[in-house]
Structures are given as C-alpha cells and as structure tokens.
Amino acid sequence: MRIGVVFPQTEIGSDAGAVRAYGQAVQELGYRHVMAYDHVVGADPEVHRDWRGVYDVHTTFHEPMVLFGFLAALTSLELVTSIIILPQRQTALVAKQAAEVDLLTSGHFRLGVGLGWNAVEYEALGQDFAVRGRRVEEQVGLLRRLWTERTVTFHGEYDRITGAGLAPLPVQRPIPLWFGAQSLPAYRRAGRLADGWFPQMGPGPRLVEAKAVVDEAALRAGRDPSTLGMEGRVSWQGDPEEVAGLARQWREAGATHIAVNTMNAGLAGVEGHLAALETVAATLGLREVRPGR
Template sequence: MGIGSGADPDVIAATARHAEDRGFATLWCGEHVVMVDQPSSRYPYTPDGQIAVPVDADWLDPLACLGFAAAHSSTIRLATGVLLLPEHNPVIMAKQVASLDRLSKGRFTLGVGIGWSRDEFDALGVPFSRRAERTAAYLEAMRALWSTEVATVESDFVSFRDVRVNPKPTQSHVPVILGGNSDRALMRVAEWSDGWYGFNLDGLDHVADRLATLRSYCAERDRAMSDMRIAVALRDPRDAELGDLEHLGVDELVIVESPPDSADAVEEWIADLAQRWIDR
C-alpha cells in the first residue's frame, strides 16, 4: 500500500477492511522520501538495476499510511517493508513507532533497510557512508527509549542523556525485521534484528540459498532461526511454492501487487487474491 493507486485513502481503507476479512496476515508499506529521474545508484532488487515504480508516482509516508489503515482495521498486522531508518531522527522515529503501535493496539512490525539511493541521502543531508552502522545505532537508541523510562545513549551517531519518550509501545518488544538480500545484509539480520524480509527473490533456490547463509550466521552467534520472523517476496510467485516455502522456514509470503484505481473494485481484487493464495 501507499504507492500509486495504493495512495488513495478510499483504496487504503477498502484494502485494509477486505484483506482483514479474507484472512491476509499483514498490510505492507514501503518508503522513499524522494525519487530522481536519473539515479546515480543502482537499484539492487532487479536484474536491470531499475526500480519499477515511476519517479512521479505518489508515495505516502509509510507510518502515516499504516496509521490510516489501522483506523480501518482491527486485527490484521501492519508492517513497513521497508522504512529507511538511517534517513530519520531516531528519537522522533521512536515516538512515531510507539504511537502507531499504541493506535493499532500492538499490531505493528518495523521493517527497516539501510537504503540504496545516494541521491536520496544527499537530498536529506544524511551521509551515505556508514549507513549500516548508523542504522544499528539508531535501532539501539530506539529500543532503549521503548524499554527504559529514562534513557541515556552515547554513540558515534546518537547522543542523548536522561530523556523520557512516551508513550511506550503496546508490544513489550516491537518486532524489527531487516531488509536486504546480500551476505552483509544477512549478517546484520543475525546480529541485531528479529527477522528478515527478502525482497524480489528469484524463486525457491534463491530463497533456500539466502536462508542457508542466514542460518550459518545465526549459528555463529548462537541465535536460533526459530526465533526469527521470515518474510519473502518473490519475483514470480507460484501457488505450488507455498508448501515448499514453509518447509524452508518462511513464515510469510508477501504478495507485491498494486491495488485497483477504484475503491469499488478492491473487494473483488482481494477476493481473487484470497482465492489464489488462501482459499486452497
């Protein structure tokens, strides 16, 4: 949700209601603050290095979009897939995430990425270098603010002392999953996230390879794969792969499809998706 036709409020509301009614697990919303006509960075999730979203498409702020969806649903989970954490102030983001988790009554999963577009970082005045370290430091600070009444954090990227940020999230531990398909990304998953979101993977063999790499990194750090939430989006998903994905350890298959332009067409669109993926 949140992109193109999925940025229309009536479409968002209808999607939230009907997806919940038909038993879908999660509503996902990604993020880009800016887009440029001629990017200097290669998009890492397609063979040609080009992002499929038109540069002039509407792209809602993901937390605002999910907050709106939360008001039109009651049980379906909400997730960013992904929010570009190093582009945000971590203290403000801690409050925004906690607020969304409160308003949704504990339904939020924070999916984060370190970002790939140098142009976007430049536009925001954020250094592109060391963005992975910045992401880890920001997340550490946010977790401190969520779990501690009076928090103090000092690092290369964050510095505050004896501050209070309320409200606290409804969930005692807000799940944080990390995007990225590279070995380095999977190493970061094993080091400090609660799960992995693999995006635009090229079939079962690619999923199996990436999960084997993640499993090895977790073993090196005495982390159990069973404690992690694994979500994947496939470049070409097929009905017959659902059981195979579950066997590999995947918890959730994310269906990347644009909603229709009209809210009146959403119910039929969701019904068709449910017939293909749920009513089996």
C-alpha cells in the same frame, strides 16, 4: 504461515477513500497484515540525467507511519514496514512514531528496516549515504532501548541522547525489528540483530544459501535461528494456482509469513487490486480466517 498483502504504493493513487476501501477489503478477505514500502522523496530524472532508479519523482508513495495511523483506525490488521529506510531518518523520531503505531494497533506492528539505495533521498534528508551500514547497527540498539527504558542516556557515533525517553512506551517492548536483506553483509546483520528478515528472492538455491548465512550469523551471536521470522513475497501475474504453488514453496522453505504483491501486474485502480486479491483469497481458503486481537 501468515498471509498478508503488499500495499500497492505506486498504483493506488492519492484518494483517501481508495486507501480506506483497500484496507477494509483485505481484512474482510482474510489477509492478516499489510506491508508498505518507504520513499520520502523521488529523484527528478530531468536533473539527475544518469538516473537508473526503479522509482523517481513521479512515483506515488504514501508515508508509511502516517498511513498506518489511518489504517489502525479502520482495521485490526497487523501493519508492517518493508522497509523503512532507517539510516536516513532520525532514530528517536522513528522510535516515537513506531511506538505510536504500536499503541494504535494494540501491538499489531512490525518495523521492517533497511539501508535503501537512493543517495538523492539521503541528501534531501540530511544524512550520509556512505555510512548507512554502520549507522543502522547503532540505531537498532538505540531503538530497542528507547522502547523498553523510561529514560535513556546514549552517546554513540551518530546519535546522542542524554536523560530522555518516550512516553507512552509501546505495547510491545521491544517492537519486533525485521531487516530487508539482499547481500552477504545484510544477511549477517539480520542473523546478528533482527527478529526476522525479508528475503529479496524466491524459494530455491539462492534462498537456501542466504538463509544459511543468516542462521550461521545468528548462531555466532549466541541466538537461536529458529526464532527468527522470514517473510517472502508472491507476485500476482493473473494465475491464482501459481500463487498457491509459490505459497507452498515458501512454507516448505520455512517462511513464517508471505505477502501477496499485486503491483506491476497491469491492474486498474483499487478495484483491480482487490479483485486479484479476492481471487487469491478464494484459492488459498483465506475467507475462513478472521484476523482479530
């Protein structure tokens, strides 16, 4: 089971030096990957008076693909989006950006995708929030074609490409596509289409039920469920033994990866996040692991 970190998007600030220090330090601590969330714009609660979203216009988010270009020059960590809100973005442009990140990391990249929940953001990006589920299924097939074929002709419901392709192609052909999943349709979609998935719950009965749906959908699609990755998340609340216990539970539940999340723990600046991750790394024995290509 590979252990990584959740990039503290909302708390690390906008200083490039802090981003650099974070990326280099987590690699030195023995973590294997960095996971980043995605929001392009935030809604203004002064305008959207009934706003109940987790994030708003005041919440800091670095753009994942640009961030990963920066981190690729500084570390050899695997870089993971969890998740890019795929249906609000242009498919061919996502394919191009992902191919570039894959090249810059020498194939150490996973593209996690999902539907998102913010209709305000969809409007700002010129996409229809109501059709996001249907659109993402079309996009997944098109992404894989763009990453593996020199020239593509595709006339779908939402995208049209006539005799065009990416150059250069990525190292991984295709790039692994992982899905965020927190509903029955999303579990089934992950089983049918994904290379791996990100459960939005901890180990326990709900995870067992969700995984059963994913596995059944994979079997119905003629796929081997054992080939699908699963990445859990463990939140830091000040107790490294609690993190270690949750890591063991994720391993027993069949997780191939976990990420340690230090956001929303009251930590001060990049130093606070790194201090917590150092404590976890020592508890889990990660310093003996040296990631490399």
